[in-house]
Amino acid sequence: MKNLDLLLRIIFDILLIIVAIFMPWWISLTIAAISALVFPNFLEIMIVGLWIDAVQFNGNFHSIPFFFTMISGLFYLMTKSIRKIIRFSY
């Protein structure tokens, strides 16, 4: 089961990398958010946020520096609390 978790996580990571590079920010951020809810300690969401900020918005989203990085960091912290209450099973 643990191996399946790891495999799924790797698949999601690869998917996330491809989506973050070639797709609009809202698609990659949505997938990252779902992944953060499914997988424990999904720190990759921060990398996705940083990538969106740096590549698609040149570090500034409406004059807010690293907006998506901060949002993804906050979401990561939130998922930690959410995952204490609910748990995804497949």
Add this chain to the structure above:
Amino acid sequence: MITLYRRQTKKFKNIFSLNNNIIIAFFVLLFFINAVSPSIITEPLQSLALKLSFVKNSVESGLIGFLSFFQSKDRLFEENENLKNQYASLSTFCAYSIQGLKSTKEELEKTLGRKRSDIKNYVGTGFVIAKPPISPYGTIEIDLGAEAGLKEGDEAVVGEYVIGYILEASKGHSMIKLYGEKGDNRTIAIGEKRLILDGQGEGFGSYKTRIANETIISLGETVWLSENSDFIFGVVAATSYSPNDKYQELTIKSPINIVELGSVDIIAK
């Protein structure tokens, strides 16, 4: 299938766990970088994105090229088949056309008396390269000479009409002396009865001769040179019949217009 479960929360954990510390450190670092120069982070990521998009474009174009290679191969194969079919039908059509043209040409040549295979002693056909006033009066020059087998005295003919003879055969060109020029007196044969008369050259391919008034000569009767009866010289163009005279004068003229002449056939004597 994904299902949601309610978890049992028993105790409060320390918010300064390792993961949270990493997040906090990351944010602090980001804050300082943003204060100093955000390009420290953005530039490497942007250059990486550029490289990745370049790789993506290369892969895309490679795939498109690979697929189009097969498409173009199929198209070429199809075109090749079509062309082969077209070539087959066209070559058949051409073969029939050539056959038809050959027979038409033979018929036309026969009608015009040109270069027939049954012409005896045919030497060649020469193109006229000089006419009076460029060449001497009463002569024309052609582009065939002794090299092509022409000899002095060979006859020059156009269709079934003889127009002159080779006066001078040089290496690559020859001079033809035209019949019926001034001072060229020859024995001629008129009509089916071949009345032999003496003709005096009058110039421009014509002879004048006299014959007894009783002899009936009609206009258009064929005239030969007595020395060459294989080819016609011309026709009776005019008669001057008068009941008071004992003789009538005949004008014999070659129908060949030297001014419009393009080529002549040479017949060995």
